[in-house]
Amino acid sequence: MADRYLSFTATAPGRFLTRRLGLPQPAALRRWSPEYPDLDGGLLHLTAGPSTLDLAPVLARTGPGTRSPDPVAAVVLDATGVRDVDTLAEVHAALHPVVRSVAASGRVVVLGAPLDPDDHHQAAVQQALEGFTRSLGKEIGRGRTVNLVRLTDAAAAESTLRFLLSPRSAYVSGQVIDVGAGPVAEGPIDHHRPLAGRTALVTGAARGIGEAVAETLARDGARVVVLDVPRAEEDARRVAERLGGTALALDITAADAGERIAAALPGGLDVLIHNAGVTRDRRLVNMPADRWSCVLDVNLASVLRTTDALLAEGALRPGGRIVATASIAGLAGNAGQTNYGASKAGVAGLVRALAPRALAEHGVTVNAVAPGFIETRMTAAVPLFIREAGRRMNSLAQGGLPVDVAETTAWLAHPASGAVNGQVVRVCGQSLLGA
Numbered sequence: 382m383a384d385r386y387l388s389f390t391a392t393a394p395g396r397f398l399t400r401r402l403g404l405p406q407p408a409a410l411r412r413w414s415p416e417y418p419d420l421d422g423g424l425l426h427l428t429a430g431p432s433t434l435d436l437a438p439v440l441a442r443t444g445p446g447t448r449s450p451d452p453v454a455a456v457v458l459d460a461t462g463v464r465d466v467d468t469l470a471e472v473h474a475a476l477h478p479v480v481r482s483v484a485a486s487g488r489v490v491v492l493g494a495p496l497d498p499d500d501h502h503q504a505a506v507q508q509a510l511e512g513f514t515r516s517l518g519k520e521i522g523r524g525r526t527v528n529l530v531r532l533t534d535a536a537a538a539e540s541t542l543r544f545l546l547s548p549r550s551a552y553v554s555g556q557v558i559d560v561g562a563g564p565v566a567e568g569p570i571d572h573h574r575p576l577a578g579r580t581a582l583v584t585g586a587a588r589g590i591g592e593a594v595a596e597t598l599a600r601d602g603a604r605v606v607v608l609d610v611p612r613a614e615e616d617a618r619r620v621a622e623r624l625g626g627t628a629l630a631l632d633i634t635a636a637d638a639g640e641r642i643a644a645a646l647p648g649g650l651d652v653l654i655h656n657a658g659v660t661r662d663r664r665l666v667n668m669p670a671d672r673w674s675c676v677l678d679v680n681l682a683s684v685l686r687t688t689d690a691l692l693a694e695g696a697l698r699p700g701g702r703i704v705a706t707a708s709i710a711g712l713a714g715n716a717g718q719t720n721y722g723a724s725k726a727g728v729a730g731l732v733r734a735l736a737p738r739a740l741a742e743h744g745v746t747v748n749a750v751a752p753g754f755i756e757t758r759m760t761a762a763v764p765l766f767i768r769e770a771g772r773r774m775n776s777l778a779q780g781g782l783p784v785d786v787a788e789t790t791a792w793l794a795h796p797a798s799g800a801v802n803g804q805v806v807r808v809c810g811q812s813l814l815g816a
Contacts, residue, residue, distance in 0.1 A: 382761040384772060387779050407778035408524035410551040411486040413788065417548055420445040422454030422484050424546070429471035430462030434492070434535045443543040452484035455546050460510055461494040461532070464503040472513060480517075486524040489517065490545050492538075493531045495559070507531075511557050518555040518811045519776045526554035526777075526811075534562050537800035543572070544792040552785035554776055555811030560800045575795050577602030580650050582642065584608045584633050585657030587616035589757045590706070593783035594654055597791045599624040603652060608633070608642070633657050633683045639690020649698045652794045653691065655684045655705040655728075660759070662717045673720045680724035685731060692743055699744035702794045705732060706786075707751040707805055713814045725751070729805045736803030746802040748793045753809025756780045775810035 387407050389395040399406050411417060424444040426436060436459060445454040456479060463469050476489070483489060491514050496504040510529055518527035528545050532538045538560045544550050571577060581598045585591040587609035595605045605626035609617040614630040621628040629645055631638060642650075659679045661672040684705055691697055710718050711725025728749055736747040754760060754771035760780065763771065772780040789808050792798060 382756070382768075384756070384779060386769065386772070405773045405778035406522075407773075408485055408522070410524050410777065410779070411548050412551045412782070412784065413548040420454035420484075420487065420546065420548060422452040422487070425453055425456045425479060427456065427458045427475040427479075428462070429458060429460040429475050430464065430468035432459045432462040434459055434461055434532075436492075436535050439535045439539050439542060443539055444546055453479065453482045453487065454484055455488040455490070456480075456483060457490045457492065457542075457546070459492045461492055463493070463506050463510070464500070465506060466502075469506045469509060472510070476517075480521065483521070483525055486548070486551065487526075488546050488550070489521065489525065489527040490542065491527070491529045493529055495531050495533065514557070515555045515811070519813070521776075524551075524777060526550065528554060529557045530560055531557065532560040534560075534800070537562055540792065540795045540797035541801060544788075544795075549788040549792070551788075552777065552781040552808055552810050553789060553806065556806055558801065558804055558806065561802060562800060570797055571602075574602030575797070576652070576791075579652060579796070580604045580606065580646065580648065581652035581654065581794065582606040582608055582629075582646070582650055583654040583656055586654075587613040587620060589759070590752065590755060590783045590786050591654075591656040592620050593787040594656055594790050595620060595624060595626070597784065597787035598652065598654075598794065599626060601791055601794075603794075606646065609657070633687065634678050636686070637690075638683065639687040639696075640694065642687065643691060643694040643696040646696065650691065650696050651698055651701050653688070653697060653701070653703045654790060654794070655687070655703070657683070658706060658724075660718070660721050662721065664717050665719045668720065676720040677724050677727075680721070681727040681731075684728060688731075688735070692739065692745070697743060697745050700796065700799070701743070701745040702798070703739070703745060703747045704790050704793045705747075705749045707732075707749040709751050709753045709807055709809050709812050709814065712751060712805075712807070713812070732805055733803050740802055746793075746799060748801060748803065749805045750786055750789050750793070751805055751807045751809070752781065752786050753807065753812045754780045755786060755808075756782055774814060775812045777810035779810065781808060781810055 493510045514529040581603040583595045586595040586607040607621040608629045611630045617628040707728040708725040732749045739745045
């Protein structure tokens with residue numbers, strides 16, 4: 382369903398009226414397309430505190446497409462050397478003069494360091510960067526985003542910076558992403574088709590967000606297996622044929638679903654996307670047991686069983702990626718969704734616990750995306766006032782699109798994203814609900 386308020390605020394009368402009434406003024410977001418693959422404008426590289434990172438080569442490969450200084454499309458502030466309150470002041474000094482010059486739909490990326498458990502001053506000011514980043518994201522406006530990346534190695538963060546400094550991250554803001562010193566992809570990568578030669582399976586891919594994920598992974602070169610329940614087999618085949626992939630009709634809650642997937646893919650799997658999910662909303666006092674168990678079985682138990690089975694079978698090849706779908710409902714809670722919130726918080730717990738072991742034992746990373754209000758057929762059926770509240774209650778003052786979740790998933794699935802592990806990244810326009 383079209384966002385008529387967003388269209389109205391793009392007109393002169395709409396801008397005048399909303400400004401006078403103090404109403405949200407969302408800006409149309411610039412998303413990736415073949416015609417618009419990069420941000421327009423230049424990149425400012427600033428530093429606060431002493432830094433040992435050699436960012437210049439990475440930024441030369443990942444920044445906006447043009448190097449003209451006007452307009453400023455993106456600002457990268459290296460604050461990894463901030464270790465006390467005095468050097469924290471350099472963050473203000475660096476960004477205060479330039480924030481207004483960042484173009485609409487531009488990017489601000491702050492680079493921080495991991496918190497040092499042996500230096501509480503460093504830990505305090507590096508944690509302060511999180512509050513600073515989230516706050517700036519809520520006030521910067523005009524479709525601009527602000528994110529914090531904690532890292533120790535510039536090269537390991539290349540895929541993350543490439544994503545955050547591009548139109549692909551249009552609906553990702555206010556996030557804190559930890560980039561470790563994970564494995565580096567072997568050989569050169571074609572960043573136009575980074576998944577070429579790889580096989581990706583997407584559950585619940587016959588429509589909605591799952592379909593968008595399948596489309597985006599296929600665009601990036603993957604051979605996509607479109608999995609959905611038998612009753613959606615016709616739609617799954619339609620999607621698969623359009624993408625040059627294959628369809629797999631399977632109830633993901635079946636006890637042997639993992640073994641059946643492995644049998645259907647004798648050559649193995651490189652990317653596993655757990656997208657299938659259901660809602661059965663009702664307040665707890667009115668929720669019968671079957672509505673609880675249905676949601677928990679599809680959204681959490683099937684993810685646990687299938688992941689365990691595929692890892693045990695060795696179906697995920699080294700260098701593989703697992704990306705599960707959580708939700709901000711699982712992070713912040715939502716009335717009428719105790720079952721859904723529990724299932725999605727469980728996904729986040731799975732990711733954080735399994736990620737280090739899966740990487741050490743199988744060479745596979747495990748991450749999650751947590752969508753906020755995304756424009757789908759499901760949200761189009763939400764009552765008008767609730768739908769409008771969902772759209773406006775984020776820093777970008779609008780709903781996201783399925784492709785926003787898909788682009789974030791594709792970044793986590795990228796062969797160069799091996800240093801990104803155990804992360805739960807919200808795709809919510811920096812929702813004003815929850816952290």
